[in-house]
Amino acid sequence: xxxxxxxxxxxxxxxxxxxxxxxxxxxxxxxxxxxxxxxxxxxxxxxxxxxxxxxxxxxxxxxxxxxxxxxxxxxxxxxxxxxxxxxxxxxxxxxxxxxxxxxxxxxxxxxxxxxxxxxxxxxxxxxxxxxxxxxxxxxxxxxxxxxxxxxxxxxxxxxxxxxxxxxxxxxxxxxxxxxxxxxxxxxxxxxxxxxxxxxxxxxxxxxxxxxxxxxxxxxxxx
Ligand code: C5P
Numbered sequence: 001x002x003x004x005x006x007x008x009x010x011x012x013x014x015x016x017x018x019x020x021x022x023x024x025x026x027x028x029x030x031x032x033x034x035x036x037x038x039x040x041x042x043x044x045x046x047x048x049x050x051x052x053x054x055x056x057x058x059x060x061x062x063x064x065x066x067x068x069x070x071x072x073x074x075x076x077x078x079x080x081x082x083x084x085x086x087x088x089x090x091x092x093x094x095x096x097x098x099x100x101x102x103x104x105x106x107x108x109x110x111x112x113x114x115x116x117x118x119x120x121x122x123x124x125x126x127x128x129x130x131x132x133x134x135x136x137x138x139x140x141x142x143x144x145x146x147x148x149x150x151x152x153x154x155x156x157x158x159x160x161x162x163x164x165x166x167x168x169x170x171x172x173x174x175x176x177x178x179x180x181x182x183x184x185x186x187x188x189x190x191x192x193x194x195x196x197x198x199x200x201x202x203x204x205x206x207x208x209x210x211x212x213x214x215x216x217x218x219x220x221x222x
Contacts (some may be wrong), residue, residue: 003028003118003217004133006126007209009140010175010186011090012147013197014205018140019122021206022213026120026220031113033123033130034093035073036106038084039066041092043075051095054102061105087170094174097124100183118220124178127189136216138209139188142198144171 005028007019016032023030040061041051049056067074072081083089096102103125110130113119121130127137142150148168155162178186188194193212197205214222 002114002116003135003220004114004131005118005120005136005138005213005216006131006134006189007120007122007138007140008124008126008128008186008189008192010124010142010147010171010178012150012171013140013142014150014202015122015140017202018138018205018209019120021202022209023120025210025222026118026213028118028120029113029115031110031119031121031123031126032068032073033106033110033121033126035068035084036066036109037093037097038089039064039073039075039080040102040106041094041096042080042084042089044096045088045092051092052099054099057096057099058101058105061102061109087167091170091174094177098177098181098183103129103183118217124186125184127192128187129184132189136212137189137192138212139192139194140205141194141196144168144175146198147171 005022007015009015019030019032040057043060043064044051044057065076072079073084074080107130113121114131123130127134145168148164148171151167151171152162152164195205195208210222213220
């Protein structure tokens with residue numbers, strides 16, 4: 001049995017950071033499932049594909065050569081780590097992610113990530129659909145304003161020109177699409193530990209998650 005911790009939630013809740021920290025601490029593998037949807041969104045945009053061209057998108061998945069290496073995301077050898085992190089790429093990802101046929105094509109690729117000594121998987125449907133038998137499921141939440149604020153600071157630090165109220169609008173739109181789609185909608189898996197991170201620091205969230213991990217996996221090296 002491969003130990004799996006799933007971390008789901010909307011963007012800006014600290015999922016990615018917590019998943020990375022946890023995988024490092026445990027010495028486990030880490031799956032950033034959102035990166036797969038982002039790469040697909042990016043390729044679709046570059047090729048001028050309609051985000052609703054389901055059959056074309058689904059067959060595109062099997063041709064994607066995506067590699068995660070040293071914290072970078074490579075598409076056919078090209079480093080697309082920055083290109084997939086923009087708000088536009090996030091929105092493109094969420095538009096292609098609504099289709100059940102596209103999601104189905106990505107299932108096997110995500111499940112292959114489950115390898116010993118263990119996996120920390122971050123996304124929207126890790127605990128509900130991709131790894132329903134995961135031993136520990138975590139769901140992170142935070143208010144829209146707080147998540148937009150965090151994103152605003154990140155982008156400002158990168159020297160990018162951003163508008164806070166526009167970010168709030170984009171986050172709302174993406175959340176709504178992710179929550180209301182019929183295929184694998186964003187929702188807390190049953191039995192999940194739900195943490196509202198609105199007024200918490202990353203260190204505090206990580207401490208809370210570690211307590212749950214230690215309880216579930218007493219033999220893990222934490
Ligand atoms: O987590 P991240 O912000 O990188 O995800 C980008 C988009 O990809 C999400 O808004 C969501 O629509 C989609 N996604 C998904 N299922 C996942 C991970 C991401 O639908 N497991």
